[in-house]
Amino acid sequence: MDNELYQAVLLQHSKKPRNFGPLENPTHSADGHNALCGDEISVALRIENGAVAEAKFSGSACAICTASASMMTAEVKGLACDAVETLAGNFRQLAKDGLGPDVPMRLQVLGGVHQFPQRVKCAVLPWETLVRALKSPVV
Amino acid sequence: MALNISKIREQFPFLRETVNGHPLIYLDNAASSQKPERVIRRIGRFLESEYANVHRGIHALSERATAAYEDARTVLAGLLHAERPEEVAFTRGTTEAVNLLANTWGRTNIGPGDTILLTEMEHHSNLLPWLHLARETGARVDFVPVLENGAALDFEAAGRLLAKRPKLFAFVQVPNTLGLENPVKELCRLARDAGVTTFVDGAQSVGHQPGDVQGLGCDFLACSAHKMCGPSGIGALWGRQELLAEMPPWQYGGEMVDRAYFDKPATFREPPARFEAGTPPILEAAGWAEAVRFLTETGLESIREHSVELANFAAGQLREIDGLRIFGPDVRQSGIVTFSIEGVHAHDVAFFANERGLALRAGHHCAQPLMRKLGSLSSSRASFYLYNTRQDVEALVGILREAVAFFR
Numbered sequence: 414m415d416n417e418l419y420q421a422v423l424l425q426h427s428k429k430p431r432n433f434g435p436l437e438n439p440t441h442s443a444d445g446h447n448a449l450c451g452d453e454i455s456v457a458l459r460i461e462n463g464a465v466a467e468a469k470f471s472g473s474a475c476a477i478c479t480a481s482a483s484m485m486t487a488e489v490k491g492l493a494c495d496a497v498e499t500l501a502g503n504f505r506q507l508a509k510d511g512l513g514p515d516v517p518m519r520l521q522v523l524g525g526v527h528q529f530p531q532r533v534k535c536a537v538l539p540w541e542t543l544v545r546a547l548k549s550p551v552v
Numbered sequence: 553m554a555l556n557i558s559k560i561r562e563q564f565p566f567l568r569e570t571v572n573g574h575p576l577i578y579l580d581n582a583a584s585s586q587k588p589e590r591v592i593r594r595i596g597r598f599l600e601s602e603y604a605n606v607h608r609g610i611h612a613l614s615e616r617a618t619a620a621y622e623d624a625r626t627v628l629a630g631l632l633h634a635e636r637p638e639e640v641a642f643t644r645g646t647t648e649a650v651n652l653l654a655n656t657w658g659r660t661n662i663g664p665g666d667t668i669l670l671t672e673m674e675h676h677s678n679l680l681p682w683l684h685l686a687r688e689t690g691a692r693v694d695f696v697p698v699l700e701n702g703a704a705l706d707f708e709a710a711g712r713l714l715a716k717r718p719k720l721f722a723f724v725q726v727p728n729t730l731g732l733e734n735p736v737k738e739l740c741r742l743a744r745d746a747g748v749t750t751f752v753d754g755a756q757s758v759g760h761q762p763g764d765v766q767g768l769g770c771d772f773l774a775c776s777a778h779k780m781c782g783p784s785g786i787g788a789l790w791g792r793q794e795l796l797a798e799m800p801p802w803q804y805g806g807e808m809v810d811r812a813y814f815d816k817p818a819t820f821r822e823p824p825a826r827f828e829a830g831t832p833p834i835l836e837a838a839g840w841a842e843a844v845r846f847l848t849e850t851g852l853e854s855i856r857e858h859s860v861e862l863a864n865f866a867a868g869q870l871r872e873i874d875g876l877r878i879f880g881p882d883v884r885q886s887g888i889v890t891f892s893i894e895g896v897h898a899h900d901v902a903f904f905a906n907e908r909g910l911a912l913r914a915g916h917h918c919a920q921p922l923m924r925k926l927g928s929l930s931s932s933r934a935s936f937y938l939y940n941t942r943q944d945v946e947a948l949v950g951i952l953r954e955a956v957a958f959f960r
Contacts, residue, residue: 428959473897476900479897
């Protein structure tokens, strides 16, 4: 059962997350938390010409949330902001139902959480935080 | 006297459950406890042959239901060593008892410039009602700090803050996170000397150890049935009769009223009826009385010793896991062990444990400000009760070692 949820690629990301740490000179950022289990993450972005030039995350979160944030920040770099929002919506559907149209293969591994309703929020939290960050310019 | 654990375990049907193919090990007792067969059967029997509304009908079933409901009040009064059953008002649980107190005694006695004294180790249920009352009345809230790592309440600070004569000191006897027991008797003595009214949150202590409101010397105390082998949905507020008598109602409706009119103010019944508007938790009361009888016959001091011994055994084993930090004192004073593991998130620990049939709690344990102060937003908690065993502890330790190897 553990392996259905914690597939090897997810564990690699949770143990050695990509894009983890502070981002210098972010243009946008937001914080997210999961009251059930205590996940807390921040997403910081540098947006240039309507696209994500840099994305990093920080905070303290479970393996699923950390892996999801790690894969997400790698995925959205270079994407236009509206494409990021669309992808976030599709990713949510993948996490909830196991079916995510137009979600890149690399992220499909996270679809396994749909079998564990209490873990869906863990996978989706980084994406929700990302979407809020897109709308939250750093002042 | 040591408990006969195998005999106790035979009386708890939940232990025959399996989870993910494993025998269930239940270490989430601080959240809620499991129920013995006699409580389950008592509720069934009550529903079959004694159930009706209470204090209303002039018929046989209503008389039986009223007798069972009032018997529960007497049993609770006995458990708490109250002077009389009328000092016990039934509520939905500890949370509602605190809200009752804040809305009645609180609104009568707390005004602008007054101080409410709490501690930093309160559950949200003994924190948020008072913060809300303070905001609405213009009162201030002070907190007795916890010492390093949550090892104890800062007793000297408590003395200093009580000397400033707050109106109320509301504090927990056994916090749901730290594995300690506050010196309630000494704190109440300090409070009494300063003329401060005291409320004790007994959610984790009543039914887990001998309790005696006279010996503790508090003015109010609250507890919940579901944490002590009884059903969910019922708890109690105990208060000294002279204090309860001065408190106005807070919820209005049937049962709490004496005379009602269209054109002039109603008059209200004496406590505890004044605080029990509407149809109360009747079958829950019958079940709770049976749970208290079960616990008393089993022996509350033995239950306490057993739970604390298991917690200490667990703490000793857990400390050997690399990067594991236990919150609270070095030696356990209650059956609760809260810990965090470096590099392994508590939510993953709880999931991993559940896959192996082990129920643990993960998160902030409804004590966010405390856990933030201790530097841990998410921790795991194992809490022990009368049906747990040393084998449960060994399983816990084995599963945690496996989890560390898996996630780190």
